[in-house]
Amino acid sequence: MGQPCPPLLFIGFLTRPVGDEPRISVATVTKQAISASVFGIGTVEARYNYRIGPTAAGRVQQVLVDVGDSVQAGQTLAIMDAVDLDSRIQAAGLAAERATASIASANAQTKEANARFTLAQHEAQRQQSLAAKALVSPSSSDARQQDLAVTQAAVEASHAAAAVAKKEQQRLQAEQQALRQQQANLTLTAPVAGMITSRDAEPGTTLVAGQAVLTLADPQSYWVKARIDQSLALGLQAGQTASITLRSAPQQALPGKLVRIEPLSDSVTEERIVGIAFTPVPAALSSGELAEVTLQTGQKAAALVIPNAAIQQQAGQSGVWKLNPDNSLQFTPVQTGIHSLDGQVEILSGLQADDTIVVYTSKALRADSKIKVVAQL
């Protein structure tokens, strides 16, 4: 009849493996160079930010620069409203002048007291000599002595008055100085050369002490503050080279250098915080821009290397499925070393060079799995 025998077809159907046998692809353990890198995400920020504001509460009178302006060190950036400061300086000056007059008056009084004292002295000496010759009564001599004491006290008093006037003058001068200083502080100047990154207050705004009018940053101090997962942070060292990719230019890798590993980790996010400097600093960086950082943490010239896709977890143990020459599978626990970013893993123990291992599987494997080795899944 020339027709296919239905029972045979049918048996073929039932026994046909419906994708039951896992298909795998394999790789050979090789000895090759591997470099360890870690990857982190950070933001571009200025290493130092200068928040410039008045030292005392006040009202902004003038803001002379805007965001993006480059400024020189010492350049006037903003001026605070002086309010009554000038009058107060003038009042202090007048008071100081009055104190000077008081000094002169005290000096005059001293002179007068001195004259009276000298006179009293002469009188007392004469009376004493007369009294010694018993020419006058002792009481008259005593009276002269007393006059002497009184005039002496008057001299001392006038000395003290002069000293007080001097001090008063000094105080008033200092006060005037302080007010002048304060007047100088009303002019906000740039402490370093840099760029204005934000303008936080406009003329007329009243600020408390400590609030900033402008923020200044030095573009040369831009770096990337990156966060590296703690589990990957092994091997980080200041000085390691880095490559930085900005979100605005994902194709371009900028050279950098690890300059700081912060001693404090973020315990909530479980990340280390590192600072990576640009070498050199590119122009037109934007503070707050997201950056990806890849750090070279170490390398080995010859290590046993396998693809990381081969690593599987079995009962809490990392290992790989080894394909024995007789096509049987065997789960071999391994210890891993360097993980490279391109997906290679260094094997410290558990495998030999030229061992064949399973890389990709279409299904979870078991030691008794019947497998089909294919070049590509």
Next chain:
Amino acid sequence: MISLAARDIAHSWSKYVLTGIGLGLLIGVTLSMAGIFRGMVDDAQVLLRNSQADVWVVQKDTQGPYAESSSLPDDVYRSILGMPGVQQAANVTYFTMQVQHQGKDTRVMVVGFESGQPGAPPSLIAGRHVTRSHYEAVADVKAGFKLGEKIRIRRNEYTIVGLSQRTVSSGGDPMVFIPLADAQAAQFQKNNDAIVSGRERTAANPAFNRPNVPGLLEAVQMSQTTSHNVNAVLVQVRARWDAAQLAADIQRWKHLQAYTYADMEEISVKKLIATSAKQIGLFLVILTIVSTAIVSFIIYTMTLGKIREIAVLKLIGTRNSTISWMILQESLGLGLVGFIIGKTVATLWAPVFPKYVLLLPLDAVLGLLVIVVVCTLASVMAIRAALKVDPAEAIGG
């Protein structure tokens, strides 16, 4: 003795095969339906298997993370790691979203995982595992992405570095695995407009924007954009420790919900698919009835077309049993042809289905048994008609 049925089938094979194709397509639909159901069950189970977890720790009084939403602080795992019997504990997040791929929306389940921990993709079929702690992804091959392609999840683009297979959510959506930190951010991340308007809203609130407290507003806004929540903690139990006991301990002392594998299976397989099971079960019953009706109608019609021959056969002394057997054989043959065609088409079109269709050999055997029963039943009417034929009809016109 020759097989009358075989000769009859061979004689009118075209009619028979065409009928068989029709029936076969119907059987194919039936088998596919069963396959779809098996696929659903397998989707739910594979989700649990791929998690490689013994215990799922979720928000108290929820049935998360798959059947309900669940949210835990992401430092809970540390206290769980400290419990006796815990081998590994890892945070994991799940959320479903639409991603754009080649102008089409694909629904995927984004999984945030920690490398080398439970919840990570169990094995790959191409590429490599994630090595960077950000912006790399492993996608299920069903999502349609190729190695090196970019997938946009919320505000960030992720490079596909590896492909996995049969990593799907219980709804059958392909999974995309991304590093946990990214997933945490993405899960609660809004689009840029929402972020900006949120900031403005906060700034307009005098409670947060106090002129005499510089920095407060910024602090408040920072705290609004960060997330330190995860959906579940996957726990692996040390060898020879009882998962159920550990789950009970976690529940008691940590005031969290903990489910063992069996519990999760109950929640995400049995409960989740109970209605679908009934739905598809009913559909299968209807398909079986329809098939029975079709087979019996066809066999009955074919028998009626042979009434004269049957009368002659009876007249020349053919046994009733021989005639009945012929009809039964034809019916079974039709069923077998239908089954072969049905199995073939079901196997052929199974990969075309957007969701997983699992054709179990056991289902095929069951299907065949049902077909045998159905065809036997279907031939009853035809056999009765044949037995009623009077051999005298052959004589005298």
Next chain:
Amino acid sequence: MADNTTPAIELRGLCKRYGSGDTAVDALKGVDMRIAPGEVVGLVGPSGSGKSTLLKCLGAVIDPTAGQMFLGGEAIFDEVWKVKDLRTLRRDRIGFVFQAPYLIPFLDVTDNVALLPMLAGKSNKEARRRALELLEALDVAHRAKSNPALLSGGEQQRVSIARALANNPPVILADEPTAPLDGERALAVVKILNDMAQQHQTAIIVVTHDEKIIPTFKRLYHIRDGKTYEEAVS
């Protein structure tokens, strides 16, 4: 008429009544018939005369109500059937040739003929050999592997005759075997029937109203109102 030999088939007073009571119809009212082995007789009569009923009684597919029926001297019917299995009786001891050939369309020519020996328990090989012999004898062996539907009317009828002969029955009932054939072929069929009757010593009853062939019968039974009247022609 050879009274001294055992007749191949003999009917005595065979009656058949359809229905009962007032509506009863007597289709056969005591038919007598006696046919020797190797003899071909004609059975003629107008329609409604009881021809078909008689044939059905002879073919053991309906039950006569009274009378006797002998086959090769053995009483197969005597008020009641005397053989247990009418099916086997039909298969082994009565051959049928129909008005239309009624060949089984899904069997080829050989198997149409071989089916009877097969049903009788012969092996396929033996049955086919027997079938081929008969087809050869009837000159249709060249169509042995053909589908019966592709054969001409005469060929089909010859195959049908071969089938009737297949189990070598003592009696063959032919129900208007020449009806679909033209004169020449009708006569050829009658000749074949005669030859076969001679060759296999089979009694053949040919029911017909074909005027062309009626003269060929040596003996003719007329049937009218349920009764037979014998007419010797030669």
